[in-house]
Amino acid sequence: MAALALLACVGLAPHITRPTVPHTGGAPAPRFGRPLFRPARARAEPRLSAxxxxxxxFTPAQAEQLAGPFFGGSLLPYLAFLYFLNVPQSAAPRGVVVGYGWCLVFVFLTIPAAIAAKLLFGVSLADCDWLHGAAESLLTVTNLLLVLAFRNALASARALEDDGARADVRGARQAGPDAPAAAARTELPRLQSYAPWVLLGTGLSALSLASAAAPALASAGVHAPFLGGALNLHAVSYALGELLSREPENALSVLCWLIHTTSLVEWLVAMGLAWRWAETSGQESFKGLTWGMLPLHSSGITACVYHLFFNAPGVCMLLPTQAALTCVGNTCCAYAAYRIAAAGGWTLSGAFAAVGAGAPGPSSWPESGVRTETSTEVCNDALAAAEAASRHRPRTRVPGPVLFGFEDIGGALAAEGQLGFMAKLFGGCLAACYVVKYGELLQADFFQSEPLGAALMCIAVPTGLNVLKWAKRSKDPSFDGWF
Known part of the structure; x- marks a missing residue:
């Protein structure tokens, strides 16, 4: 018996059965040599593998069919997001509203590009580099407008924090009822006007459309690179011949990768700038907008990971994953914008009352195109919030020269002009594009083996770190990141 006990401990005991007896109910009696419970990990692994x-x-057609309802369902929440962000009670800078709203230009112009790729070449938009790059460049324009508008708003807020400027505004308030409107037009002209941001977006979008029109008129092929493959390293193919031979024909060009990379980084920078705007303006509810933008950043990561694995059919389930994250992100942004508006005094009954009463007509608008009443209210609210924040907010976070994350680029380069900021942003992203495009060719067999599990990990890890970082920063304002 001692020997049998020893063998049982090491799992080598012979199978011994009990005498069979009638069993009328209850749980079956355990048998010797077999554990009653398996570890949770042992039970989960087969399920995960399955x-x-x-x-x-899933085939690409099935994945696209599954993604369709999510993309369609994400439009209404985004429209609600724009509505709440644009109400006067939100006091959001007009350029920021234009930046978020320009995403609709990207959405509606991407649809004909996808149809053209399917009808002309029988492929998805992701596999037609020149159409893909032109369409995605509209998203880069959107995010660039957003970042520049936030930077402009923060710069204007810093100017208003100057003691002399505050004294001028306070003196204007005491001068008479019309003085605050004049102060609003002189001190916050760039915060209260849509026009310059719409013009900038229109000009940049025209360049994006031209980048698609030129190859279309030249009857470019399905895999013609975006902007003729400029900045690709094929010019030195004699040195990279073996490496480039591993690249599939639907791989993204360097400039197409640049479009995707800058969009991701710009969105992350905008998240950090929204957080800074909450601290600067005293509107703490703007921090919720950063949280609402987080699923949309993960949606962008999903798209880039799909391209990283060469749009392979084995990872096509990333398409509905991206669509679901987009729908969730738009809904979160809508709720965040509602909280911003509600914190400023917006109510549903008040909104209906305003519609019934009618908005003031153009006769009440000043020459600059800014409504006097709105400018006055927003200026007064912004000044009051800034004064209250300066008295009660502990200024513990002082941006230093060291970057702890992409979201801190906006603060670290706050002193840079807009052109200098864009040059450094695009330069850093371009360097990253070369690493991604040609670095993955060193392990081309792995990326072409269509490992869905690895692709999902590429999405989950940065998303998890992003969530933990903002959660930590919410609790500890002095926290900047782990790296």
Missing amino acids: WLEAAAS
Whole structure:
């Protein structure tokens, strides 16, 4: 018996059964040599493997069909987001509203580009580099407008924090009822006007459309690179011949990667700037907007990971994943904008009352195109919030020269002009593009093996770090990041 006990401990005991007896109910009696419970990990691994195998079996057509309802359902929440952000009670800078709103230009112009790729070449938009790059450049324009508008708003707020400027505004208030409107037009002209941001967006979008029109008129092929493959390293193919031979024909060009990379980084920078605007303006509810933008950043990561694995059919389930994250992100942004408006005094009954009463007509608008009443209210509210914040907010976070994350670029380069800021931003992203495009060719077999599990990890890890970082910063304002 001692020997049998020893063998049982090491799992080598012979199978011994009990005498069979009638069993009328209850749980079955355990048998010797077999554990009653398996570890949770042992039970989860087969299920995870089965799920990944089933997900990898989806065809691109099935994945696109699954993604369609999510993309369609994300439009209404985004329109609600823009509405709440644009109400006067939100006191959001007009350029920021234009930046977020310009995303609709990207959405509606991407649809004909996708249709053209399917009808002309029988491929998805992601596999037609010149159409893909032109369409995605509209998203870069959107995010660039957003970042520049936030930077402009923060610069204007810093100017208002100057003691002399505050004294001028306070003196204007005491001068008469019309003085605050004049102060609003002189001190906050760039915060209260849509026009310059609409013009900038229109000009940049025209360049994006031209980048698609030129190859279309030249009857470019399906895999013609975006902007003729400028900045690609094929000019030195004699040195990279073996490496470049591993690249599939639907791989993104350097400039197309640049479009995607800058969009990701710009969005992350905008998240950090929204957080800074909350601290600067005293509107703490703007921090919720940073949280609302987080799923949309993960949606962008998902798109880039899909391209990283060469848009392979085995990872096509990333398409509905991206669509679901977009829908969730738009809903979160809508709720965040509602909280911003509600914190400023917006109510549903008040909104209906304003519609019934009618908005003031153009006769009440000054020559600059800014409504006097709105400018006055927003200026007064912004000044009051800034004064209250300066008295009660502990200024513990002082941006230093060291970058702890992409979201801190906006603060670290706050003293840079807009052109200098863009040059450094695009230069850093371009360097990253070369690393991604040509670095992955060193392991081309892995990226072409369509490992869905690895692709999902590429999304989950940065998303998890992003969530933990903002959660930590919410609790500890002095926290800047781990790296």
